[in-house]
Amino acid sequence: MSAFGFTLTARDGAARRGTLTTAHGTAQTPAFMAVGTAGTVKAMTADQVRATGTEIVLGNTYHLMLRPGSSRVAALGGLHRMMDWPGIILTDSGGFQVMSLAKLRKLDEIGVTFRSHLDGSAHHLTPESSTAIQHDLDATITMAFDECTKFPATPDEAAASMRLSMRWAARSRDAFTPRPGYGQFGIVQGGIYPDLRAESAAALTAIGFEGYAIGGLAVGEGQAAMFETLDATTHLLPATHPRYLMGVGTPDDLLGSIARGVDMFDCVMPTRAGRTGRAYTSRGVFNLRNARFADDPAPLDPGCACTLCTRHSRAYLHHLFRCEEMLGPMLLTGHNLTYYQTLMRGARDAIETGGFAAYAATAREGWTQTDDR
Numbered sequence: 171m172s173a174f175g176f177t178l179t180a181r182d183g184a185a186r187r188g189t190l191t192t193a194h195g196t197a198q199t200p201a202f203m204a205v206g207t208a209g210t211v212k213a214m215t216a217d218q219v220r221a222t223g224t225e226i227v228l229g230n231t232y233h234l235m236l237r238p239g240s241s242r243v244a245a246l247g248g249l250h251r252m253m254d255w256p257g258i259i260l261t262d263s264g265g266f267q268v269m270s271l272a273k274l275r276k277l278d279e280i281g282v283t284f285r286s287h288l289d290g291s292a293h294h295l296t297p298e299s300s301t302a303i304q305h306d307l308d309a310t311i312t313m314a315f316d317e318c319t320k321f322p323a324t325p326d327e328a329a330a331s332m333r334l335s336m337r338w339a340a341r342s343r344d345a346f347t348p349r350p351g352y353g354q355f356g357i358v359q360g361g362i363y364p365d366l367r368a369e370s371a372a373a374l375t376a377i378g379f380e381g382y383a384i385g386g387l388a389v390g391e392g393q394a395a396m397f398e399t400l401d402a403t404t405h406l407l408p409a410t411h412p413r414y415l416m417g418v419g420t421p422d423d424l425l426g427s428i429a430r431g432v433d434m435f436d437c438v439m440p441t442r443a444g445r446t447g448r449a450y451t452s453r454g455v456f457n458l459r460n461a462r463f464a465d466d467p468a469p470l471d472p473g474c475a476c477t478l479c480t481r482h483s484r485a486y487l488h489h490l491f492r493c494e495e496m497l498g499p500m501l502l503t504g505h506n507l508t509y510y511q512t513l514m515r516g517a518r519d520a521i522e523t524g525g526f527a528a529y530a531a532t533a534r535e536g537w538t539q540t541d542d543r
């Protein structure tokens with residue numbers, strides 16, 4: 171079994187090209203991870219997810235602890251076997267979803283007490299229990315339990331929240347059982363305040379993790395503030411370890427963040443948009459519900475190698491969404507993930523040849539061609 175590792179093979183400015191090695195195979199970085207909330211990337215079989223070029227799937231601790239329960243997942247052989255994904259799985263810590271979904275939350279130094287949004291049952295999530303649940307799920311990459319600082323937050327509020335997360339990060343690390351090929355990432359918090367981000371990065375690197383995530387962004391601060399925060403943060407993290415920007419983002423967010431030294435991303439955008447008729451393409455975003463596609467025989471994105479673009483017309487996809495046929499979300503989710511993965515593969519190739527800035531400029535030029543806002 172391989173040890174958990176990260177090898178940088180090229181740099182282009184601050185952009186990095188690397189390979190992540192784990193017990194469940196390797197992933198090329200920069201990498202986009204498909205969100206598989208409840209043990210499935212919605213509307214996709216595992217084979218279809220693999221065919222998009224996806225190498226890492228993300229599972230959500232909050233959802234899986236409630237249904238089907240982490241001990242049941244463990245009894246079924248772990249999340250890899252349960253969902254037929256022998257590749258790399260990263261699980262979040264549950265903290266973000268507790269804050270966004272659960273009812274009657276109560277947060278203290280120990281952890282968070284909450285009621286399930288499904289049936290009102292009472293639960294307690296702590297750094298220790300979150301880490302144990304992620305162990306039961308057999309996550310290749312376990313995330314430290316943290317509080318996602320609300321936005322906006324005053325400097326005092328952001329500091330108190332970040333310092334709580336750093337105490338929780340130390341407890342999460344103590345609760346983590348090291349195994350060959352498995353890793354745990356700490357999460358930098360601190361809102362949009364560079365001094366707090368620096369304090370958080372120093373606290374996490376003193377604890378020592380296999381990778382470092384940047385949390386608490388894309389929560390309403392806007393792209394400019396997000397990029398400023400990355401500029402103040404990524405260079406403080408160990409160059410030898412992977413950096414993961416949580417919950418981001420649009421294709422433009424990804425390219426801008428890669429340029430600032432981020433290696434890994436996850437976001438619901440391509441999969442969620444795929445279920446509502448929104449297409450991410452090399453020519454920008456299209457809404458396939460728009461009546462102007464009713465008679466359009468062209469492929470959605472002529473350069474794309476996915477099933478939708480090679481076998482079907484825009485008119486057919488428009489028809490499927492108008493009729494609310496299941497195949498519409500299935501085909502478009504496959505396309506959107508393929509587009510994201512193709513964009514990332516292009517970024518990796520461009521970093522290797524020192525052409526990342528030109529690659530990003532060409533992609534951005536392409537996105538302006540849509541007239542379908």
Ligand SMILES: [Zn+2]
Pocket residue numbers: 470471474475476477478479480504505506508509
């Ligand atoms: Zn396609």
